[in-house]
Amino acid sequence: MTDTSAAAHPHSRSCDPYLGCPPWEIGAPQPAMLALAENGELHGRVLDVGCGTGEHTLIAAASGLDATGIDTSARALRTAEEKARERGLTARFVRHDALRLAELGETFDTALDSLFLHGLTAADRAVYVDGLHTVVRPGGRLFVLCYSDRHTGEPDVPHKLSRDELESCFTDGWVVESVEATVCRSNVHAGGIAAWLATCRRT
Secondary structure, three states: OOOOOHHHOOOOOOOOHHHOOOOOOOOOOOHHHHHHHHOOOOOOEEEEEOOOOOHHHHHHHHOOOEEEEEEOOHHHHHHHHHHHHHHOOOOEEEEOOHHHHHHHOOOEEEEEEEOOHHHOOHHHHHHHHHHHHHHEEEEEEEEEEEEEOOOOOOOOOOOOEOHHHHHHOOOOOEEEEEEEEEEEOOOOOOOOEEEEEEEEEEO
16 A cells, blocks of 8 residues: 555655656566575564565565555555566565655664665664664564675766765664675666675664
8 A cells, every 4th residue: 555645744746757667677676685685694584675666575575574665756666566566576665765764663673774774874874774773673674785895887877875884874773793795787787786784783
């Protein structure tokens, strides 16, 4: 169900990236996120932040988990709902501002962030991570996939983070369990984009 009411407080954007086809829209899950599901790393109630057209929410749902995806793009959420119907999966999609996570009034065992955190300003990252701390239960885990400063191919990509920059986001109320070098698929970069996959446990 898509919540388009004012109570959802969608984060305003000057342009909905889903009016076109953003580079991260590959019509499939990111391989690193799919591997998490296949390896049994997703548990309990799952929150997919910045879910877009729902591929990662739906891999959680396909694993039999209670899956919720949030995004501010009504267009992307409609596509996500269509995918769920076509695949016979049950998932919830809500139009909601990721910088106001506490207003969801819910807690989750697992949170997924595929290419969301790295696009925020430093100030917004702090707000966002504080919000994640309110909705991920103690002991719950957050998986963050983001562009890495190791990427050198053309065209270049914005919002690249160093490992230190990524880990510095999770110094208060979190334990960074691992940061792995990986590759993101892109509809612009044939060889993919160098990325990090961080696993963080909420204390």
